Amino acid sequence: MSEVLLQVDGLKKYFPITGGVLGKKIGEVKAVDNISFFIKKGETLGLVGESGCGKSTTGRMLMRLIEPTEGNVVFQGKNITGLKDGEMRKLRKDMQMVFQDPFASLNPRHTVERILEEPLIVHGVGTAKERKQKVKEMLEVVGLSSYHAKRYPHQFSGGQRQRIGIARALMTKPKLIIADEPVSALDVSIQSQVLNLLADLQKEFQLTYLFIAHDLGVVKHISDRVGVMYLGRLIEITTAERLYEHPLHPYTKGLLAAVPVPDPTVRKEQALLTGDMPSPSNPPLGCAFHTRCKECMEVCESIRPELVEIEPGHYAACHLYTEAAKNL
Incomplete structure (x- = not known):
């Protein structure tokens, strides 16, 4: 896992807010505000947040x-x-996405065979006979049967539809899969099955994952490293083991405290989050989390902390660990 497959530097996405008859721009929503991270080949990076x-x-x-x-x-x-669009379309053979709602992302008018065959048709892979054989093989790989190929999406359960979505993503033999909340729409009993399937497929096909979720309990079981986002910014990133054992940012501590533990005798630290996330169109000055933080200091209200390495391999954006706070 030494080779970096994906490198993101200073990524931003601002959506304009318009008003009036002429639709004049009156503001903007900073949905993603200057984030940077990398994913090594063969690893899973979890991306979590509210x-x-x-x-x-x-x-x-x-x-x-x-x-x-x-x-x-x-x-x-x-x-x-x-x-350009044409170049990006070719590149998507190596980058695929699994969406949150499998029913919404599958064409209800197409059979499973057509849905899975379409990526191969778009990228000009194989003959018609070879494509149909590939569809049958991939259905078996994700735990379905070849006879399912002639059925339509509405004839499957939510877990089965997500398996079809995963199979579609694998059809072009991608190197990177971006899984956007792939289990949040499923029953808890089915979530573990899909997570185990993703882990098995990663080993079998040497896949790299960006696993997006809001549930730290789910992310723990599949991620090598975890990045925590708040109001469009990365506020902490480290190995999954380190994050769960020794979180640094107060927001991360709050998220972990909210994860239920199936043992009534365990007493958890009371660090539950209070209040609502501020609006991305009008974020607070300084640290965006200071309006909800129990450990808020004066510096937090005016200076925004940068994501810096606090411990080896453990990055956090918090004034509890910065020189700006120590010098006050």
């Missing part, structure tokens, strides 16, 4: 489904932010 923090927007920008306002995305050593 709804509205910008994690799904980040995933879509990496695929160029949403155009970034600023920043660079380097995939396999190539900057893809400036690629």
Whole structure:
């Protein structure tokens, strides 16, 4: 896992706010505000945070489904932010996405065979006979049967539809899969099955994952490293083991405290989050989390902390660990 497959530098996405009869720009929503990270070949990076923090927007920008306002995305050593549509379409053979709602992302008018065959047709892979054989093989790989190929999406359960979505993503033999909340729409009993399937497929096909979720309990079981987002910015990133054992940022501590533990005798630290996330169109000055932070200091209200390495391999954006706070 020494080779960096994906490098993100200074990525931003600002959505304009318009008003009036002429639709004049009156402000902007900073959905993603200057984030940087990397994913090594063969690893899984989990990206977590509350709804509205910008994690799904980040995933879509990496695929160029949403155009970034600023920043660079380097995939396999190539900057893809400036690629034309045709070039980007070819590149998507190596970058695929698994969406949150499998029913919404599958064409209800097409059979499973047509849905899985379509990526191969778009990229001109194989003959018609070879494509149909590939469909049958991939259905078996994700735990379905070849006879399912003639059925339609509405004839499957939510877990089965997500398996079809995963199979579609694997059809072109991608190197990177961006999984956007792939289990949040599923029953808890089915979530573990899909997570185990993703882990098995990663080993079998040497896949690299960006796993986007809001549930730290889910992310723990599949991620090598975890990045925590708040109001469009990365505020902490380290190995999954380190994050769960020794979180640094107060927001991360609050998220972990909210994860339920199936043992009534365990007493957890009371660090539950209070209040609501501020609006991305009008973020607070200084640290965006200071309005909800129990450890807020004066410096937090005026100076925004940068993401810096606090411990070896453990980065956090918090004045509890910065020189700016120590010098006050």
